Amino acid sequence: MAGSGSPISKGDLVQSFERGLAVIRAFDGRGPELTLTEVAELAGVTRAAARRFLLTLAEIGYVHTDGKRFRLRPRVLELGNAYLSSQGLAEVATPHMEQLVAEVDDSAALCVLEEDDILYVALVRTAARRIMALNVTIGSRIPAHPSSMGRVLLAHQPDDWRAAYLARAELQPFTPRTVEDPAKLGAILDRTLADGYSIVDQELDLGLRSIAVPLHEPDGTVSASLNVSMHSSRRSVDEMRDQLLEPLTRTASAIEADLAAITRRRRSFSISGDDD
CATH class of the missing domain: 1.10.10.10 (Winged helix-like DNA-binding domain superfamily/Winged helix DNA-binding domain)
Structure with a gap:
């Protein structure tokens, strides 16, 4: 040795x-x-x-x-x-996401915020329908600012964190539609927080539209974001809101309920173990 x-x-x-x-x-x-x-x-x-x-x-x-x-x-x-494995997030979310995709016939993804990027932890795609030029897989990271999931996660950060982010972030333009002005992005984040969802129209990839909602912890904090994405020819922005927001929100609520139940079981197990 x-x-x-x-x-x-x-x-x-x-x-x-x-x-x-x-x-x-x-x-x-x-x-x-x-x-x-x-x-x-x-x-x-x-x-x-x-x-x-x-x-x-x-x-x-x-x-x-x-x-x-x-x-x-x-x-x-x-x-x-x-x-x-430790969080159980993908394992719990994937069956619900599969039901969502079967219902709306468009792809779904789940992300968490990692520094200034979003990190993909679960993906369910529609069969043989490619909608992004970017090759996104589980574990992929992309900047948060041009994506619906990223904007949901950014919007729910503390005010001081958001201010620091807007001051430091390089808002790289992915398409001619990408918002590059920090003040404009800040206003969008305020609106996202108030609305409870985010819609992004071809800012990450031309032809790609997406709508995202937050996933809440039992204490109310937002730990992840769930979206549905599609080619712009599939639905208009208004149609996305009218047709997808309800099933997307319903799916997020079902995932939150399952995660909360797991947390309660873990706490119960921990308390029982302490009594031994």
């Missing part, structure tokens, strides 16, 4: 990597938030080792901590599906 100041062997690197992955996988079973002791027990490592791995993961943006409890951040999707 390599000692202090000694070259690190290949075997040591592989073993360390394996323990790091075990720390990430620890979030699969007990819920989205764990203490240091829980992580160490579930990963089969010492508390000292678990602390080093967790602080490293926090430093590079894969873990969030309040100093006592730890949870995975969406960025960990870049490494695999551990985030989805």
